[in-house]
Amino acid sequence: MNSLRTFWRLAPARWLLVLLVALSSAACQENKPADKGAVGEKGYYTCSMHPQIHADAPGKCPICSMDLIAVKTAPTTPTPTASAAVYTCPMHPQVHQAKPGLCPICGMDLVKQAGHPTPAGSAAASSADLTLTAQQVTLGNIRTQVIGASPEERPAATVLTGTVTADALHTEGVSSRVAGRIEHLYVRQTGQLLQKGAPLFSVYSEQLQALQQEYLLALTQSREQGGAYRQFAEATAQKLRLLGLSAGQLRQLAARGWPNPVVTYYSPTTGTVQTLDVVQGQYVSEGSPLVTLTNLATVWVEAQLYSPDVAKLPLGKSVTVQVAGESGSHRGKVVFLSPELSGNSQVTLARIQLANPGGRLLPGAQANVLLDAPTTAAPAQLTLRVPVEALIRDGESSYLWTQTGERQYRRVRVSTGEGSASSVPVTAGLPAGAKVVVSGAYLLQSEYALRQGATESMNGMSM
The missing domain is CATH 2.40.50.100 (RNA polymerase II/Efflux pump adaptor protein, barrel-sandwich hybrid domain)
Known part of the structure; x- marks a missing residue:
């Protein structure tokens, strides 16, 4: 009877101990992280039309009212090695994954960003690099040319446009x-x-x-x-x-x-x-x-040139002429220089006489006259030259696009000198042997501007 009284006297304390143990177990389970993915994986919600919108929970886009979609960033994993690859979206460069897949925003195939495994925004990422798909390279007609690969490279010749005409000295009219x-x-x-x-x-x-x-x-x-x-x-x-x-x-x-x-x-x-x-x-x-009869054994090429080029083309000088439709080139001699400028165009006329065996060169054909480049410059003074269409001018700055990897391109700032109608000398910023984009540079510049604008918008408007 005494033991029974003792049990009931101690029962409240025992029950209190059991209750504390249960509460502690529940608290531990509440603090246990939910299995929502890999450890350290983070996510946010964004708009497929406005990727600068970031939200922590589902909802509507404040701009277009579309439903926000979930985007998972790369899980916290050890820093990849230099040989590791990162896959990104050409339209949404903020997306990075360690394996191929689809962009969670627009559904495009992710492309391999070789040589740049770190996410955009880190110290190792270059904002001037673009990685395009094979389809983009084809549609954009992206072509490159190695500049300065040969140590014997010399400044390009000045090119004058001209037209093949009949030699008036060998033309005779018949009248009644x-x-x-x-x-x-x-x-x-x-x-x-x-x-x-x-x-x-x-x-x-x-x-x-x-x-x-x-x-x-x-x-x-x-x-x-x-x-x-x-x-x-x-x-x-x-x-x-x-x-x-x-x-x-x-x-x-x-x-x-x-x-x-x-x-x-x-x-x-x-x-x-x-x-x-x-x-x-x-x-x-x-x-x-x-x-009117003309003997086409010899023809003229009439070319237009500006006043500064007149000194490069004295009478009797031998020049190289390329005629449209002809695979080879021809050598001709300057036989006439007009002593006056043509109207308001500030150009003068030069005539180059060409031998025309077989009469293959027909009057009216387009031709280019190449003024020989100077050969007196020392090798140390020679500069690299790029085609005019490869150069991008942005205000007072000049840029070129170079290829750094497979379908990967980088914008570099260069200094240039006074160029001709076909080429521009690069005095600084371009190493010899670089692969320069000579076709499609403006498409790369437009793509670069779009991506830069999207990145700046996301940095300034993230929620």
Whole structure:
């Protein structure tokens, strides 16, 4: 009975101890972290249209009211080695994963960011690097060129644009010597090659017919009476020669003994028909231009150049000419420099004479005249040159895009000198042998500007 009383007297203390143990166990379980992913993994909620929005809980985007989506950042893991790869989204560079997958914001395939395993924003990440997909490289026509790979590289030549024209010194026009009607036209199209002595056209002329009759009468009288009639016959023959009849036609006229109302005219030179200003059956007057013939054994290239380049192109200088459609180049000689500027364009004209065996170079073709680069500079003074389209100018600064890895590009700031129409010298900022983007640089610059703007917006508007 005493022991029973003792139990009930001590029961409240025992029950109190049991209650404390239960509460302690529950508290431990509450403090135990929930299994929501890898240890140290963090996440946030963002808008797929406005990635600068960050929130700790689900909700609506304050800009477009779309539902926020969950984004998990990389779990806390040991720092990867230099050879480790990081996969990121081309449109959302804030996303980084250690393995391939899809972007949690836009669903695009993540691309490998080789050589930059640390997340953007860390000390080792370069904000000037871009990694593109293979499709972006193809659509953007991204092409690179190694600049300064050879120690023998010299400054590029100055390029002048020009046009192939006919050599006026080897061009001859044929006009009508008499008034009459073109009975037959042997040449019907331009570009036709004619040999010297080939028939051009036949003309009916009453004037020619009367002179032929006068010549035949003078010949007959000179045979019978001689003296003054012989001189008269020679004067009449000279008139016919001046009107275009050849010595052979005069002999045929004398042998035939009667005038021919239709006289044929022949090509005075070998050449190509450049212009044709008459049709068969047309009446022409004395002096009317009919055909223009040009000998394409030599041609001119007429190039425009600014005043500072005139000193580089003295008369008699030999230059290299490249003609559109021709695989090789040609050497020509400067034969003319215009002494005046052309109108308000502040350019002058230079003519370069080229040999044209076979007549392959046709008037009207586009051509480039290359002024030889100076060779007196010492090797230490030589500078690298890049194409004009590779240079990006942003205010007073100049930039180039270089390739640093597979589909990976970096923007570098450079200093430049005075360039030509095709190339610009780089005086500082570009090492020899760098792979410079020569096509698609403006696309990379636009992509870089978009990503920089998105990063600045996220830094300034994160929730």
